[in-house]
Amino acid sequence: MGLVVQKYGGSSVADAEGIKRVAKRIVEAKKNGHQVVVVVSAMGDTTDELIDLAEQVSPMPAGREFDMLLTAGERISMALLAMAIKNLGHAAQSFTGSQAGVITDAVHGKARIIDVTPGRIQQSVDSGNIAIVAGFQGVSQDSKDITTLGRGGSDTTAVALAAALNAEVCEIYTDVDGVFTADPRVVKKARKIDWISFEDMLELAASGSKVLLHRCVEYARRYNIPIHVRSSFSGLRGTWVSNEPQGDQPMEQAIISGVAHDTSEAKVTVVGVPDKPGEAATIFRAISDAEINIDMIVQNVSAASTGLTDISFTLPKTEGRKAIEALEKTKPRVGFDSLRYDDQIAKISLVGAGMKTNPGVTATFFEALSNAGVNIELISTSEIRISVVTRADDVNEAVRAVHSAFGLDSESDEAVVYGGTGR
Amino acid sequence: MGLVVQKYGGSSVADAEGIKRVAKRIVEAKKNGHQVVVVVSAMGDTTDELIDLAEQVSPMPAGREFDMLLTAGERISMALLAMAIKNLGHAAQSFTGSQAGVITDAVHGKARIIDVTPGRIQQSVDSGNIAIVAGFQGVSQDSKDITTLGRGGSDTTAVALAAALNAEVCEIYTDVDGVFTADPRVVKKARKIDWISFEDMLELAASGSKVLLHRCVEYARRYNIPIHVRSSFSGLRGTWVSNEPQGDQPMEQAIISGVAHDTSEAKVTVVGVPDKPGEAATIFRAISDAEINIDMIVQNVSAASTGLTDISFTLPKTEGRKAIEALEKTKPRVGFDSLRYDDQIAKISLVGAGMKTNPGVTATFFEALSNAGVNIELISTSEIRISVVTRADDVNEAVRAVHSAFGLDSESDEAVVYGGTGR
Numbered sequence: 001m002g003l004v005v006q007k008y009g010g011s012s013v014a015d016a017e018g019i020k021r022v023a024k025r026i027v028e029a030k031k032n033g034h035q036v037v038v039v040v041s042a043m044g045d046t047t048d049e050l051i052d053l054a055e056q057v058s059p060m061p062a063g064r065e066f067d068m069l070l071t072a073g074e075r076i077s078m079a080l081l082a083m084a085i086k087n088l089g090h091a092a093q094s095f096t097g098s099q100a101g102v103i104t105d106a107v108h109g110k111a112r113i114i115d116v117t118p119g120r121i122q123q124s125v126d127s128g129n130i131a132i133v134a135g136f137q138g139v140s141q142d143s144k145d146i147t148t149l150g151r152g153g154s155d156t157t158a159v160a161l162a163a164a165l166n167a168e169v170c171e172i173y174t175d176v177d178g179v180f181t182a183d184p185r186v187v188k189k190a191r192k193i194d195w196i197s198f199e200d201m202l203e204l205a206a207s208g209s210k211v212l213l214h215r216c217v218e219y220a221r222r223y224n225i226p227i228h229v230r231s232s233f234s235g236l237r238g239t240w241v242s243n244e245p246q247g248d249q250p251m252e253q254a255i256i257s258g259v260a261h262d263t264s265e266a267k268v269t270v271v272g273v274p275d276k277p278g279e280a281a282t283i284f285r286a287i288s289d290a291e292i293n294i295d296m297i298v299q300n301v302s303a304a305s306t307g308l309t310d311i312s313f314t315l316p317k318t319e320g321r322k323a324i325e326a327l328e329k330t331k332p333r334v335g336f337d338s339l340r341y342d343d344q345i346a347k348i349s350l351v352g353a354g355m356k357t358n359p360g361v362t363a364t365f366f367e368a369l370s371n372a373g374v375n376i377e378l379i380s381t382s383e384i385r386i387s388v389v390t391r392a393d394d395v396n397e398a399v400r401a402v403h404s405a406f407g408l409d410s411e412s413d414e415a416v417v418y419g420g421t422g423r
Numbered sequence: 424m425g426l427v428v429q430k431y432g433g434s435s436v437a438d439a440e441g442i443k444r445v446a447k448r449i450v451e452a453k454k455n456g457h458q459v460v461v462v463v464s465a466m467g468d469t470t471d472e473l474i475d476l477a478e479q480v481s482p483m484p485a486g487r488e489f490d491m492l493l494t495a496g497e498r499i500s501m502a503l504l505a506m507a508i509k510n511l512g513h514a515a516q517s518f519t520g521s522q523a524g525v526i527t528d529a530v531h532g533k534a535r536i537i538d539v540t541p542g543r544i545q546q547s548v549d550s551g552n553i554a555i556v557a558g559f560q561g562v563s564q565d566s567k568d569i570t571t572l573g574r575g576g577s578d579t580t581a582v583a584l585a586a587a588l589n590a591e592v593c594e595i596y597t598d599v600d601g602v603f604t605a606d607p608r609v610v611k612k613a614r615k616i617d618w619i620s621f622e623d624m625l626e627l628a629a630s631g632s633k634v635l636l637h638r639c640v641e642y643a644r645r646y647n648i649p650i651h652v653r654s655s656f657s658g659l660r661g662t663w664v665s666n667e668p669q670g671d672q673p674m675e676q677a678i679i680s681g682v683a684h685d686t687s688e689a690k691v692t693v694v695g696v697p698d699k700p701g702e703a704a705t706i707f708r709a710i711s712d713a714e715i716n717i718d719m720i721v722q723n724v725s726a727a728s729t730g731l732t733d734i735s736f737t738l739p740k741t742e743g744r745k746a747i748e749a750l751e752k753t754k755p756r757v758g759f760d761s762l763r764y765d766d767q768i769a770k771i772s773l774v775g776a777g778m779k780t781n782p783g784v785t786a787t788f789f790e791a792l793s794n795a796g797v798n799i800e801l802i803s804t805s806e807i808r809i810s811v812v813t814r815a816d817d818v819n820e821a822v823r824a825v826h827s828a829f830g831l832d833s834e835s836d837e838a839v840v841y842g843g844t845g846r
Contacts, residue, residue: 016479023480050499056439057446057503058510065509068517069502072495076473079492080480086488087481094491099567120567144522144543 002168003035003125007135007158011175012232013077014044022173022232023084026130030090035125037165039135039158040081042073063108067137067148071097074134074154082132092130095120097137098146101164102157104138110150113157113219114141116164133161152213159216163223170225172212173232178239179204179211181258181408186396189409193257195240200257200351203385207349208262217241255354255361256406261399262347263392265295266320267378269312270327272337275302280311282334283327290326292319296347296380296387308337312378314389317343345377346395349387350402356383368405374398425591426458426548430558430581434598435655436500437467445596445655446507449553453513458548460588462558462581463504465496486531490560490571494520497557497577505555515553518543520560521569524587525580527561533573536580536642537564539587556584575636582639586646593648595635596655601662602627602634604681604831609819612832616680618663623680623774626808630772631685640664678777678784679829684822685770686815688718689743690801692735693750695760698725703734705757706750713749715742719770719803719810731760735801737812740766768800769818772810773825779806791828797821 006026013019022040029036050069054061061069078094085092101117124131135154138147149156155172162170179201180190196204198221205214211229220227226246230238240246273279280299287294295314302309315323320341327339348369355361365386369376374397378389390398403409429449436442445463453459473492477484484492501517508515524540547554558577561570572579578595585593602624603613619627621644628637634652643650649669653661663669696702703722710717718737725732738746743764750762771792778784788809792799797820801812813821826832 016476019480053439053499053503054506057442058506060510061506062509065502065505065515065517068505069499072498072502075495075498076476076492079488079495080476082488082491083477083481083484086485087483092488094488 001033003037003165004029004169004171005037005039005158005162005165005167006171006173007039007154008041008173008232009154009175010041010044010047010077012173013040013081016080019043019077019080019084023081023088025173025232026081026085027088027090030130034168037121037125037131037133037161037167038081039133039154039161040074040077041135041154042070043077043080046073046076064145067108068146070148071134071137071146074136078132078134082130085130085132090130091128092132093124094132094134095124096134097157098139100131100133100161102138102160103141104147104149106140106143106145106147108145108147111138111140111147113138113149113160116160118161118164121161122165133157152216155213155216156219159219159223159225159227162225163219167225169228170220171228171230172216173230174211175231175233176211177231177234177236178229179209179241179258182399182403183209183261186261186399187259187403187409190403191408191410193239194237195242195245196257197353198241198243199384200353201241203349203351203382204258204260207260207351207385207387208264208347209258209260211239212241254352255358256350256352256408258351258408259399259403259406260349260351261395262349263345263395264316265314265345265347266317266341266343267312267314267345267389268320268323268327269310269340269342270334270336271310271340272306272308273311274335275307275309279334282330283311286326286330287313287315287323290322292323292326296378296389298378298380314345314347314378344392345389346392346398347387347389348395348398348402349385350406351385353384355386362386364405365402368401369398372397372401374401424456426460426588427452427592427594428460428462428581428585428588428590429594429596430462430577431464431596431655432577432598433464433467433470433500435596436463436504439503442466442500442503442507446504446511448596448655449504449508450511450513453553457591460544460548460554460556460584460590461504462556462577462584463497463500464558464577465493466500466503469496469499487568490531491569493571494557494560494569497559501555501557505553508553508555513553514551515555516547517555517557518547519557520580521562523554523556523584525561525583526564527570527572529563529566529568529570531568531570534561534563534570536561536572536583539583541584541587544584545588556580575639578636578639579642582642582646582648582650585648586642590648592651593643594651594653595639596653597634598654598656599634600654600657600659601652602632602664602681605822605826606632606684609684609822610682610826610832613826614831614833616662617660618665618668619680620776621664621666622807623776624664626772626774626805627681627683630683630774630808630810631687631770632681632683634662635664677775678781679773679775679831681774681831682822682826682829683772683774684818685772686768686818687739688737688768688770689740689764689766690735690737690768690812691743691746691750692733692763692765693757693759694733694763695729695731696734697758698730698732702757705753706734709749709753710736710738710746713745715746715749719801719812721801721803737768737770737801767815768812769815769821770810770812771818771821771825772808773829774808776807778809785809787828788825791824792821795820795824797824
């Protein structure tokens with residue numbers, strides 16, 4: 001048996017009891033004959049407490065020092081986890097991101113992994129230890145400063161280590177049973193997905209599914225590391241994410257993997273843009289210079305009578321104010337009429353590689369929304385995804401209608417099992 | 424102006440307010456034209472909280488992981504301190520013990536510093552930064568594991584860095600105004616000492632004075648680094664500890680530096696030891712094998728009639744049980760009569776290089792105790808120290824009597840200034 005990387009999030013190690021529970025599960029994997037490398041996040045609220053302290057001493061904490069501060073969180077959880085494992089009679093050693101060879105660029109707060117040189121980790125597991133590695137952190141290549149990887153960083157650490165160590169699988173333990181065909185809080189009949197391809201998982205993540213972040217899945221796809229998302233509170237099999245189904249997983253991919261929704265975005269419409277070359281470029285250069293990531297972009301055909309068109313795009317609500325300010329500055333050059341800002345929207349996405357070869361999917365999707373009385377405001381598509389923007393009020397009904405229309409509903413209302421506290 | 428190392432203890436950085444106050448003081452030193460390197464301990468109760476967490480997951484936390492855990496404490500305080508300094512408009516960078524080049528042996532929990540390679544610190548201050556270094560921690564030379572230096576470790580970090588960086592002075596900021604001629608809680612008329620030699624300070628530290636630990640003073644003496652002990656709560660000059668008086672310090676050393684007392688020890692008497700070669704060796708080999716540090720040893724002349732003698736020694740109360748168990752095992756070989764254990768004792772010590780050339784000192788010391796009605800149970804002397812063991816109940820009166828007899832009392836009752844909370 002080979003090497004397994006397991007990742008446990010902050011809610012799984014929120015207190016001493018959680019740490020002891022996780023330690024038992026890790027020891028089980030070791031007893032089954034695997035070499036085990038564990039990536040762990042900071043305990044429960046630790047990170048928030050540290051951020052609170054930082055704000056008390058400085059309104060604008062500097063990146064380098066802020067990263068130094070936050071990385072204390074994993075240092076605590078990883079040392080405690082190693083102690084708990086030793087207490088069960090198994091050898092364990094904890095390692096910081098730097099010690100584990102997680103080399104990053106120097107962008108504090110959202111560093112990217114450049115390389116992983118896991119010599120010490122390999123040596124530790126080869127000597128019979130369970131190696132515990134701090135998630136979310138690394139060391140910058142040139143300045144040797146401590147960095148953090150930003151949101152979802154611990155998942156990325158786990159996948160990157162799994163790739164560098166040629167792991168059989170990267171197990172991501174979380175507080176839900178896996179990836180579902182829709183958010184189970186919205187769709188009671190959502191089903192756990194047994195297997196999903198990297199491509200579909202990437203689209204789901206980009207469309208609002210929170211279980212795995214896009215960045216982590218992308219990394220896993222690049223290095224072809226199977227991910228197994230599962231609950232740290234139950235022993236159930238979760239969702240496998242990989243290139244090909246493995247073992248007894250279904251050999252044929254479902255037409256539709258799932259329905260995702262996202263209510264964290266807002267819509268900006270630039271009204272009355274002159275329909276001539278370069279105007280859109282000016283608008284989106286302004287947005288890009290303000291370092292705002294946008295999602296959907298839709299431009300309607302211009303009205304022949306006026307030669308003016310409207311351009312709409314969606315972006316995170318948190319960036320709304322910055323975007324409007326940046327666009328106001330372009331008004332003299334672009335000469336648009338006005339800006340509209342709308343944060344009462346929701347995005348609903350249908351994801352599945354099968355839609356490429358099933359032409360009826362789009363029609364069924366729109367019919368389902370229409371039958372549910374949901375109005376569509378924007379549409380955008382990729383090869384394996386259709387997304388629409390609707391009123392925020394309609395989102396739950398829309399998701400349920402689409403989920404049902406594509407036969408994704410489970411037969412039982414009780415299929416969804418949340419373990420533990422569901423944090 | 425040269426480089427100054429400043430060390431701040433946990434009580435000085437107990438909360439955000441404390442960190443901001445300390446930041447201001449550090450910036451003052453920088454404004455005065457010094458290069459500044461700061462060594463900082465963990466905030467207030469952080470270490471206790473981490474120890475508490477460790478005990479919840481494991482009754483016997485392993486050394487390597489325990490050190491990894493505890494070092495999270497300084498990581499938090501140093502990052503916050505760097506942020507607070509930046510917030511005052513000055514450049515600051517924080518460094519772990521490992522980054523600062525504090526190389527130790529691999530004895531977790533009480534590692535010794537082997538070498539300091541402060542290249543990154545020198546570079547940081549040469550670039551105009553204030554460098555903040557985590558106290559109490561280092562990295563082991565061979566295994567590259569994180570270590571902690573044990574009690575008083577942050578003071579030792581500061582002195583070791585000061586030596587490696589050729590600092591002008593190592594300033595130890597604490598919650599009292601300096602080193603006093605006696606413990607001001609016992610002797611209201613104790614005076615702050617302006618200057619004291621390394622030798623006298625070493626004897627005071629060995630005799631129960633808590634302001635500086637023996638190990639730190641020893642390091643400073645070896646590398647001839649002047650220490651300035653002072654309050655972080657006031658701007659007052661504190662106590663200089665060095666080879667020679669500096670600047671306007673008194674050129675002639677006082678006959679007596681101070682009176683120290685220690686109530687943390689117990690006395691063990693081995694009664695009826697056969698007075699023949701090798702018996703004492705057997706006894707103290709047993710103590711040494713149990714890794715117990717002992718302090719005073721006194722052997723009386725044996726009674727001619729019996730050929731038996733008594734051997735007494737003092738040791739930390741915390742080691743009492745272990746010592747008795749170790750000695751019981753030697754009984755068949757040594758053939759002593761019995762063991763007596765007494766933890767109701769105090770040690771009172773008079774320290775001063777002047778006693779070498781002032782033969783009356785010993786007589787005055789014993790007379791003062793006698794006049795105060797204090798009985799002496801053991802006596803031990805070095806070239807610059809006399810120590811006696813008395814009943815614990817007598818300690819305060821004994822210290823006051825000796826302090827007064829040697830003219831150490833200040834003229835005012837108000838000479839003692841405690842700054843801040845006096846934690």
